[in-house]
Amino acid sequence: xxxxxxxxxxxxxxxxxxxxxxxxxxxxxxxxxxxxxxxxxxxxxxxxxxxxxxxxxxxxxxxxxxxxxxxxxxxxxxxxxxxxxxxxxxxxxxxxxxxxxxxxxxxxxx
Amino acid sequence: xxxxxxxxxxxxxxxxxxxxxxxxxxxxxxxxxxxxxxxxxxxxxxxxxxxxxxxxxxxxxxxxxxxxxxxxxxxxxxxxxxxxxxxxxxxxxxxxxxxxxxxxxxxxxxxxxxx
Numbered sequence: 001x002x003x004x005x006x007x008x009x010x011x012x013x014x015x016x017x018x019x020x021x022x023x024x025x026x027x028x029x030x031x032x033x034x035x036x037x038x039x040x041x042x043x044x045x046x047x048x049x050x051x052x053x054x055x056x057x058x059x060x061x062x063x064x065x066x067x068x069x070x071x072x073x074x075x076x077x078x079x080x081x082x083x084x085x086x087x088x089x090x091x092x093x094x095x096x097x098x099x100x101x102x103x104x105x106x107x108x109x110x
Numbered sequence: 111x112x113x114x115x116x117x118x119x120x121x122x123x124x125x126x127x128x129x130x131x132x133x134x135x136x137x138x139x140x141x142x143x144x145x146x147x148x149x150x151x152x153x154x155x156x157x158x159x160x161x162x163x164x165x166x167x168x169x170x171x172x173x174x175x176x177x178x179x180x181x182x183x184x185x186x187x188x189x190x191x192x193x194x195x196x197x198x199x200x201x202x203x204x205x206x207x208x209x210x211x212x213x214x215x216x217x218x219x220x221x222x223x224x225x
Contacts, residue, residue: 004152034213043114043200043216044153087152097168098214100152 002027002092006101013108016077021104023088024070031091033071035064038085038103047086078108113137114217116201122223129188131220133201135181141204142184143168143214144176146197153200159184160207191224198222 003026013019023033032051036044048057050066057064061082063074073086085105089098113136123129133142144156145168155168157176165176173195175187188195199220206212 041219043202043218046213046215049213089152097155097158098153100154102150102152 002090002099004088004090004099004101006086006088006104008104009102010105011107013075013078013106015079015108015110018074018076018078020075021073021086021106022070023073023101025088025090025099026069027090027092027099030068033066034089034098035071035073036087036089038087044087075106078106080108080110082106083108114201114203114215116199116217116220118220119218120221122225123191124225125192126190129191129222129224131186131199131201131222133184133186133217135184135201135203137203137205137215138181139203139205139215140181141206141212142178143202143204144174144184144186145200145202146170146195147200147219148197156186156199191222193224196222196224 005024007022032049034049035047037047038044048064053068055066061076065072085103087103089100092099115134117132141160143158145153147153154170156170156174157168159165159178162178177185201217202214204212204214
């Protein structure tokens with residue numbers, strides 16, 4: 001069964017404390033992986049797409065990496081404005097619909 | 111929100127009443143989607159459309175219907191709302207097929223409460 005699991009469910013960090021979020025997936029043939037950010041009361045906002053193992057992408061304090069079975073979203077020296085829920089999604093094997101993880105809620109304390 | 115407007119933004123209704131949510135886009139994207147988001151779950155696809163009058167079911171389509179009479183509008187209807195349909199509903203659009211290299215862009219959501 002196609003599945004996407006994100007961990008941890010929630011993460012509290014002090015401002016400047018770097019860490020990583022995990023997205024693991026079970027699809028037989030990877031057709032890409034998407035990371036989104038979601039602020040309270042808003043829709044998800046696209047961050048990155050990764051297509052092949054070993055690929056990395058960066059945006060400000062965020063860097064996304066991809067292996068054959070999981071992706072990491074590394075947050076370096078985060079600021080309070082990085083607080084949000086981070087979602088990942090992968091296309092399903094059968095029909096290219098996206099299957100979504102439940103998200104990691106990140107809280108950065110000043 | 112990438113030229114996507116959802117209406118209403120909030121709605122409270124009673125069990126058994128019909129409800130229609132609207133998604134309007136100004137991007138001329140071919141694909142449109144309706145998702146629901148519930149605590150502890152990832153976004154779950156309800157229905158999607160790949161063109162005017164072309165729609166298909168998603169993972170959680172029971173109790174929902176959709177219509178697309180114009181490229182820019184995608185309607186989600188709950189024929190007889192139930193409490194289990196209390197959720198936040200998101201519309202998304204993309205220029206091409208879901209997955210692959212076509213990024214989905216989301217509206218701001220509609221918070222629906224069924225009492």
